[in-house]
Amino acid sequence: MGHRILHRRSFLKWTGAALAATVLPGRACRVLGKPRDSEKPNFIVIFCDDMGYGDVGCFGSTKHRTPNLDRMAAEGTRFTSFYVTSGVCTPSRSSLMTGCYPRRVNMHQNEAGLCVLFPVNHKGLHPHEITIAEVLRGQGYSTACVGKWHLGDQPDLLPTRQGFDYYYGIPYSNDMGTRQGPGRPPLPLLRNEEVIEAPADQNTLTKRYTKEVIKFVRANKDRPFFVYLPQTMPHNPVHASDAFRDKSANGRYGDAVEEIDWSVGQILAALKEMDLDKNTLVLFTSDNGAASRWGGSNGPLRGWKGSTWEGGMREPCIVRWPGRIPAGAACDKLACTMDLLPTFARLAGTSAPTDRIIDGRDIWPLMSGRPGAETPHEAFYYYQMDQLQAVRSGKWKLHLPLTPKKRNWGKPEPGCPLQLYDLDADIAEKNNVADKHPDVVERLLALAEKARDDLGDTGRKGKGQRPAAFVPHPKPLRMTAK
Numbered sequence: 001m002g003h004r005i006l007h008r009r010s011f012l013k014w015t016g017a018a019l020a021a022t023v024l025p026g027r028a029c030r031v032l033g034k035p036r037d038s039e040k041p042n043f044i045v046i047f048c049d050d051m052g053y054g055d056v057g058c059f060g061s062t063k064h065r066t067p068n069l070d071r072m073a074a075e076g077t078r079f080t081s082f083y084v085t086s087g088v089c090t091p092s093r094s095s096l097m098t099g100c101y102p103r104r105v106n107m108h109q110n111e112a113g114l115c116v117l118f119p120v121n122h123k124g125l126h127p128h129e130i131t132i133a134e135v136l137r138g139q140g141y142s143t144a145c146v147g148k149w150h151l152g153d154q155p156d157l158l159p160t161r162q163g164f165d166y167y168y169g170i171p172y173s174n175d176m177g178t179r180q181g182p183g184r185p186p187l188p189l190l191r192n193e194e195v196i197e198a199p200a201d202q203n204t205l206t207k208r209y210t211k212e213v214i215k216f217v218r219a220n221k222d223r224p225f226f227v228y229l230p231q232t233m234p235h236n237p238v239h240a241s242d243a244f245r246d247k248s249a250n251g252r253y254g255d256a257v258e259e260i261d262w263s264v265g266q267i268l269a270a271l272k273e274m275d276l277d278k279n280t281l282v283l284f285t286s287d288n289g290a291a292s293r294w295g296g297s298n299g300p301l302r303g304w305k306g307s308t309w310e311g312g313m314r315e316p317c318i319v320r321w322p323g324r325i326p327a328g329a330a331c332d333k334l335a336c337t338m339d340l341l342p343t344f345a346r347l348a349g350t351s352a353p354t355d356r357i358i359d360g361r362d363i364w365p366l367m368s369g370r371p372g373a374e375t376p377h378e379a380f381y382y383y384q385m386d387q388l389q390a391v392r393s394g395k396w397k398l399h400l401p402l403t404p405k406k407r408n409w410g411k412p413e414p415g416c417p418l419q420l421y422d423l424d425a426d427i428a429e430k431n432n433v434a435d436k437h438p439d440v441v442e443r444l445l446a447l448a449e450k451a452r453d454d455l456g457d458t459g460r461k462g463k464g465q466r467p468a469a470f471v472p473h474p475k476p477l478r479m480t481a482k
Contacts, residue, residue: 040139040224040348041321042280044213044267045340047096047228048260049089049148049173049235052290052311054299055257059316061297063250064257068265069284069318076282076320077329077367081423083336083380084288087305087312088408089150089173090116091383092287092337093230097131097151097162099341099352099360101381103455105129106468107151109385115306115408117150119176119184120476124152125162126469130353132341133163133226139348142220145169146212147230154471160192164228167192168212171477174202174232174239185476195479202239205232206256210263214270221274224348229267230287231260236294253295268320281321281347285337288312302429306408308382308389308399309429319367326369334375334392339363357464379447384408387458389416391448395424396437398444406458420444 053059057066058073059080085095090110091102102108109115111123125131133143144166145159152158153171160167168191177187177199186199213227233239233256240255244262248254264284271277289312290296292304303309317335319325338360342352352358361376382390387406390399399419404412420434420441434441456462 040141041324042217042225042227042276043136043344043347044217044227044280044282045096045229046260046264046267046282046284047093047147047230048284048286049231049233050288050290050294050296050305051234051257051260051286051316052296052298053301053314053316054297055234055290056261056316056318058318060299063297064248064254064261066257066261068261068268072264072268072282072284072320073318073328075322075327076318076325077327077331077369079317079319079335079366080330080332081334082285082315082317083313083334084286084315085313085336085338086383087288087307088115089148089235089287091385093150094125095359096337096340097125097133098129099132099338099358100129101338101359101383101455103383103386103462103465104357104359105466108383111470113385115385117152117172119153119172120474121153122471122474124154124157124469124471126467127156127161129162129466130356131163132344133159133228135163135341135345135350135352136224136226136348137163137165139350140224141348142166142216142223142225143228144213144216144225145228145230146209146216147228148173148232148235149230152469152471153477154474155193156471157469158190158193166216169209169230170200170205170232174200174205174235175237178237185478188477188479190477195477198479202232202237203245204241205239206259206263207241210266213267217267217270217276218274221276226344231263233257233260234294234296236291238294250295278322281319281325281344283317283319283340285317286315289315300428306384308384310397310423310427313382321367325367329369331366331369333366333373334377334380334394335363335366336360336377336380339376343367356466379444379451381448381451381455383455386456388448388451388455391444391451392423393444393447395422396440396444397421397423397429398434398441398448400445400448 057070084092086092094107145164147169188195189197189200238252244259298311301311303311342362365373380392401418403415405416419432421429454464
């Protein structure tokens with residue numbers, strides 16, 4: 001189908017198998033796309049870090065002032081059953097980029113079996129995976145990643161090697177530079193592949209990210225563009241600039257949320273000012289649910305970041321495209337971040353890669369409000385690291401019987417009984433109705449077994465898994481002497 005995979009010159013390895021590959025030149029340059037095709041929309045994806053389902057006004061927050069996001073919802077559509085594929089950062093991000101479950105692309109844990117990548121890890125997203133940026137760049141799009149990457153911090157694994165013409169941001173979570181030592185450098189801020197600040201001034205990151213996005217959009221307003229804005233906040237340690245610090249009713253966490261709302265307003269205003277508003281799809285969501293102890297809210301949902309309860313993986317999602325996406329609407333059909341790659345590919349005039357399994361599906365019928373449109377997913381699977389913990393099909397969610405039940409941090413729980421919930425009637429997962437619906441339980445158990453065969457489970461490799469990249473001798477990212 002014409003997707004060009006960028007090969008590497010260094011020796012990356014498939015996990016378990018060697019692969020000699022070639023790499024882009026040492027510093028990636030921004031390659032401008034062809035002049036604008038009026039039929040191709042622009043895309044901006046704003047992906048927050050640890051913002052919960054109940055942290056936005058239009059999703060029920062009473063603590064945070066989010067007028068710009070509320071206006072975006074009034075001018076677009078809220079997705080109220082929108083999922084990420086993990087309750088933590090790295091695996092969730094791998095799915096948005098590739099359209100695949102984390103276990104499909106072997107990004108469900110790091111090489112040591114921990115739930116996310118850490119600085120100077122050997123592992124990262126394999127360059128032979130085709131990212132959403134590569135799909136769109138193949139259609140003439142200019143592409144930028146501004147914010148937190150967290151899919152590998154080695155030069156061969158940075159956004160500039162994964163389809164992005166331009167990168168500005170931090171390579172992993174903002175708490176990973178606080179304890180410095182061997183293999184733990186000060187938190188680096190990069191422009192393309194060069195560390196320009198270490199440690200990064202986190203108070204100003206949201207403000208600077210916003211300026212970088214608007215600058216990129218302005219430079220590429222005459223050609224189609226894709227901007228991926230993975231915000232660093234409100235992940236702990238939470239920061240906000242002087243204009244927002246100590247201004248909210250919810251401490252530093254609320255300050256960060258309200259500054260993110262300001263950022264959304266600035267970007268939407270810039271689109272209008274540049275006459276790009278009606279040709280740009282903007283999507284806002286988060287990488288996982290809010291954590292339990294830092295001020296966030298998952299609204300009516302049960303559970304927190306890191307869990308496979310709804311609060312860990314169901315996220316607030318707003319999609320806006322004036323004239324193309326219904327205004328003031330809400331869609332409760334199941335959709336997820338894996339769906340963005342095939343949906344954006346369709347809108348850009350192409351399709352998702354056909355030489356590999358892509359788990360995402362085209363959800364444009366849902367986005368556009370087509371009458372009678374249904375979720376394209378027979379089932380959605382909730383994994384925690386390598387363990388399949390739950391499956392949803394339609395309104396039913398089955399928590400599988402597990403002994404023990406893995407956790408992303410801390411000790412495993414002693415076990416988990418089989419539980420069935422009707423999410424239409426019981427969004428908080430309070431009433432186990434497994435005894436009343438044995439036929440539903442049997443059907444969902446069969447779907448779970450299909451997932452185990454394809455994607456694997458604890459102690460069981462799936463037939464459809466693909467390897468991650470492995471860098472033999474990783475080095476810390478540091479500033480070079482000027």
